[in-house]
Amino acid sequence: xxxxxxxxxxxxxxxxxxxxxxxxxxxxxxxxxxxxxxxxxxxxxxxxxxxxxxxxxxxxxxxxxxxxxxxxxxxxxxxxxxxxxxxxxxxxxxxxxxxxxxxxxxxxxxxxxxxxxxxxxxxxxxxxxxxxxxxxxxxxxxxxxxxxxxxxxxxxxxxxxxxxxxxxxxxxxxxxxxxxxxxxxxxxxxxxx
Amino acid sequence: xxxxxxxxxxxxxxxxxxxxxxxxxxxxxxxxxxxxxxxxxxxxxxxxxxxxxxxxxxxxxxxxxxxxxxxxxxxxxxxxxxxxxxxxxxxxxxxxxxxxxxxxxxxxxxxxxxxxxxxxxxxxxxxxxxxxxxxxxxxxxxxxx
Ligand SMILES: [Zn+2]
Numbered sequence: 001x002x003x004x005x006x007x008x009x010x011x012x013x014x015x016x017x018x019x020x021x022x023x024x025x026x027x028x029x030x031x032x033x034x035x036x037x038x039x040x041x042x043x044x045x046x047x048x049x050x051x052x053x054x055x056x057x058x059x060x061x062x063x064x065x066x067x068x069x070x071x072x073x074x075x076x077x078x079x080x081x082x083x084x085x086x087x088x089x090x091x092x093x094x095x096x097x098x099x100x101x102x103x104x105x106x107x108x109x110x111x112x113x114x115x116x117x118x119x120x121x122x123x124x125x126x127x128x129x130x131x132x133x134x135x136x137x138x139x140x141x142x143x144x145x146x147x148x149x150x151x152x153x154x155x156x157x158x159x160x161x162x163x164x165x166x167x168x169x170x171x172x173x174x175x176x177x178x179x180x181x182x183x184x185x186x187x188x189x190x191x192x193x
Numbered sequence: 194x195x196x197x198x199x200x201x202x203x204x205x206x207x208x209x210x211x212x213x214x215x216x217x218x219x220x221x222x223x224x225x226x227x228x229x230x231x232x233x234x235x236x237x238x239x240x241x242x243x244x245x246x247x248x249x250x251x252x253x254x255x256x257x258x259x260x261x262x263x264x265x266x267x268x269x270x271x272x273x274x275x276x277x278x279x280x281x282x283x284x285x286x287x288x289x290x291x292x293x294x295x296x297x298x299x300x301x302x303x304x305x306x307x308x309x310x311x312x313x314x315x316x317x318x319x320x321x322x323x324x325x326x327x328x329x330x331x332x333x334x335x336x337x338x
Binding site for chain 1 (some may be wrong): 198236237238242245250251259263265
């Protein structure tokens with residue numbers, strides 16, 4: 001295997017049960033998936049668990065993957081379905097965290113917040129931390145599918161066309177979702193930027 | 194260019210989808226319109242500030258732990274609907290549904306026969322009032338056909 005293998009080539013190997021190819025795909029896309037989930041649900045440890053489920057699902061659904069589809073679009077679709085399932089589960093069992101349903105996991109398995117090496121002044125750090133919290137909250141508070149549209153556009157750089165495909169709607173509907181989300185963010189983040 | 198046109202272009206400007214000419218007209222309008230400039234600054238900066246959330250990193254050994262989960266039992270729909278309580282409820286619902294279907298079918302058949310009889314009464318084939326013969330089919334051996 002070479003690092004230049006395309007996602008599609010790796011996926012074709014995963015379809016044949018090749019777990020080395022899956023490992024390569026995980027290493028390429030784990031950060032994208034975990035952050036997409038983390039931004040939607042807000043809990044780093046649950047985001048990591050759900051990210052693992054996404055890749056397990058990629059493996060199990062590999063036979064249904066068609067090489068004509070862009071791999072990341074397919075991956076984001078599974079990711080979004082996983083997030084929606086989690087929201088449904090939470091609304092059915094509001095008091096249960098996902099952790100309560102799991103086997104105890106390794107202590108190293110929680111997601112890591114990136115250390116910020118640029119800040120040293122504690123007051124400035126506190127302001128920055130509050131800003132980040134407010135940003136996460138503002139994104140999380142957006143209704144679906146505006147939230148997914150924002151995450152895929154702002155953080156993952158997907159085009160309108162790719163977002164439309166993940167959301168299963170038209171490009172014009174995607175543009176309208178993004179516009180409404182941006183208006184909402186403008187209000188939510190007023191005074192923070 | 195009107196204020197409304199400019200505001201409708203906010204998204205295309207943010208996503209780099211304006212042509213050179215459109216962008217120039219956009220900037221000219223903003224330079225001369227304080228309201229649109231204020232709106233644009235708030236709109237654009239709320240979008241740009243999102244980048245300050247740099248995200249998280251998966252923890253060490255993430256890929257290996259994921260691979261170890263490949264053989265976990267599937268949590269799929271069969272596991273909950275195949276529970277005994279759900280299974281019995283499904284069976285009971287099916288029996289009731291079949292009974293209702295059979296009953297509706299029987300009533301439809303009776304109505305059809307009544308209609309046929311009524312037509313024949315209308316044609317003088319029977320002398321009795323329809324009310325009298327209406328329930329004949331429900332009587333044992335009451336069917337003259
Ligand atoms: Zn204006």
